Amino acid sequence: MSWLGAGIGAGIGMMFGGPIGAALGAWVGSSFGSGLKRLSEAGVTLNRDGVQTVFIVALFSMLAKMAKADGQVSKAEIQLIEDFINNNLRLKGEDRQQAIKIFQNAKNDDFSIYDYANQYRQLIRNQAMREMVYRLLFAVAFADGELHPAEEEILRKIPASLGLHESIFSAMFNEFTHRSPGSGNNLQAHYDILECSPDVSDKELKLAYRRKAAEFHPDKMASKGLPEEFMRHAEDQMKSVTVAYDTIVAARKREAAVSQA
Structure with a gap:
């Protein structure tokens, strides 16, 4: 069928x-x-x-x-x-x-x-399935190598309609323009992925990571009805969540080391 x-x-x-x-x-x-x-x-x-x-x-x-x-x-x-x-x-x-x-x-x-x-x-x-639709809209918008103003307007406005955090635009934009977040202002993109702010505690940061990681766990996605063929996209999102958390943790350790020096 x-x-x-x-x-x-x-x-x-x-x-x-x-x-x-x-x-x-x-x-x-x-x-x-x-x-x-x-x-x-x-x-x-x-x-x-x-x-x-x-x-x-x-x-x-x-x-x-x-x-x-x-x-x-x-x-x-x-x-x-x-x-x-x-x-x-x-x-x-x-x-x-x-x-x-x-x-x-x-x-x-x-x-x-x-x-x-x-x-x-x-x-x-399921928020993860709504995020996946948003990711694919980004892929279409960038298919021709540029972001048309009308496409950007949609990508900025539609998270509210999809019930997604507004920070998802900057997180996806950073990813699709192939920037390399690591420090300074670019570190904000990783916080956006985890949907939290730089002033959260280490404990709150870990909780945000666990929450986002749980959303994209393969077993949960399958149980919610995500077609098997979409699992690769869920895995890609899971990787970005893990990279975001690891990058923020590393940056915080560097800052702590500098402050103690």
């Missing part, structure tokens, strides 16, 4: 409307779409198949909005999406057609990227 078929089998289409429900309806037919119900204030509990379907539908819809943010979808952005489908997700046949259809529909629908992000935040409680 395809990822979309699994989600529909889980009954998610009849649970909510909004942009994600409309994206599902556009693919499987108007009769399905007309029966969609609005997301209730109490929220919707999705099983693993449902989470995977919502994740992929929301992801490809938001990737489409980001790719078109500067007015047109570039060849570099198309190639990145193609590589992502073929090499990372390894989608073939019906699965591939479904993902491309979701992407194409979202380019021209009446919803904004923020509409998708807001509903995705309501449906997906």
